Amino acid sequence: MTDTVDEVDLPYDEDASQQKKIEALQERLEVLEAQNEEMRDKLLDANAENNKYQQKLERLTHENKKLKQSPLFVATVQEVGEDGVIIKQHGNNQEALTEVTDEMRDGLEPDDRVAVNNSLSIVKQLDDETDVRARVMQVDQSPDVTFADIGGIQEQMEEVRETVEMPLISPEMFEDVGIDPPSGVLLHGPPGTGKTMLAKAVANETDATFIKMAGSELVHKFIGEGAKLVRDLFELARQEEPAVVFIDEIDAIAAKRTESKTSGDAEVQRTMMQLLSEMDGFDDRGEIRIIAATNRFDMLDRAILRPGRFDRLIEVPNPNFEGRKEIFKIHTRGMNVADDVDFEGLAEAIDDASGADVKAVCTEAGMFAIRDDRTEVEMADFENAWEKIQQEEDEDEEVSRTFA
Secondary structure, eight states: OOOOGGGSOOOOSTTOOHHHHHHHHHHHHHHHHHHHHHHHHHHHHHHHHHHHHHHHHHHHHHHHHHHHSOOOEEEEEEEEETTEEEEEETTTOOEEEEOOOHHHHHHOOTTOEEEEOTTOOEEEEOOOTHHHHTGGGEEOSOOSOOGGGOOSOHHHHHHHIIIIIHHHHOHHHHHHHTOOOOOEEEEEOSTTSSHHHHHHHHHHHOOSEEEEEEGGGGOOSSTTHHHHHHHHHHHHHHHTOSEEEEEESGGGTSBOOOSOOOHHHHHHHHHHHHHHHHHSSSSOOOSEEEEEEESOGGGBOHHHHSTTTOSEEEEOOOOOHHHHHHHHHHHTTTSOBOTTOOHHHHHHHTTTOOHHHHHHHHHHHHHHHHHTTOSSBOHHHHHHHHHHHHHHHHHHHHHHHHHO
């Protein structure tokens, strides 16, 4: 901080010389100039701070104005006619007839999504919903699972490759023979046998667009939402063909139809009807292959099992002795395994185990070695791992019986 003007002494006594008076005035001028420069800097800082707060005020004012506006509702155009546009509001499924400008009418078509206000007047047209809900199910990065990582189901693997992979890679072979390639494959069997891994391997091995979904994702609360999502998914597949659509746990939407009159069951059945139509309806499906998986084959509706929808019904059982031994070798390729480990003995000991169980045994055996501060996994580690997994399964079954 510079000295103030009051701190500068002025020699105004009668004995002071003229020269000293001039020097004093010059010193006072320098102080005033320094103070002026300092005040100018403060003024610039204040202006910058004021601009910052002014921008913040404008932003808050804009946000406050938006919050005070009435919300818009999403609706679907049902029909465009001379008397106006018939829309159906999402959520309550109420239909209404509303007027629109001639310019907006020319751009509207049935099934378009629009935003309406409280008086159900169309405010603007919305983008296609497919980009929001269906595209998130598209796999952009291939899984790191190959057919070499799958063991114990060699026969099923070959059938999947013939049904799904070969028509995409070598379609001319089917043209030369004069037959249409199989359109879909249904994988069924107990949990943990490798059904999902087969789908991942197909996604890795082919250049086709891979779209994955779970059956439960197609079940929605409001009427028509599940069916619309099914249409969106297959429309996305047609846009990106050749494509592979994988539906996991398909029994969630393709269970046997019943006489139930509840709205929930009726909505699930409407979704299944749309799926049946997309799989084998009036329109050509194009270069789209379907893979589905389920643990409850007995629950599926007969309509979805007929040829044309699923041309191959492939059972994926628990691996046999040779299969378990092969799976052990696959999951221990990167492990530091001791020489005393007998894969044949392990494969024989864990009879009726699934491929997922074998993988769990390998992982747990490695954990036993880590707990003992060892870098080598021994035979005893695998045996202890299997005993632990069996004990946990017995405890889970006991809990299930208790709450049943």
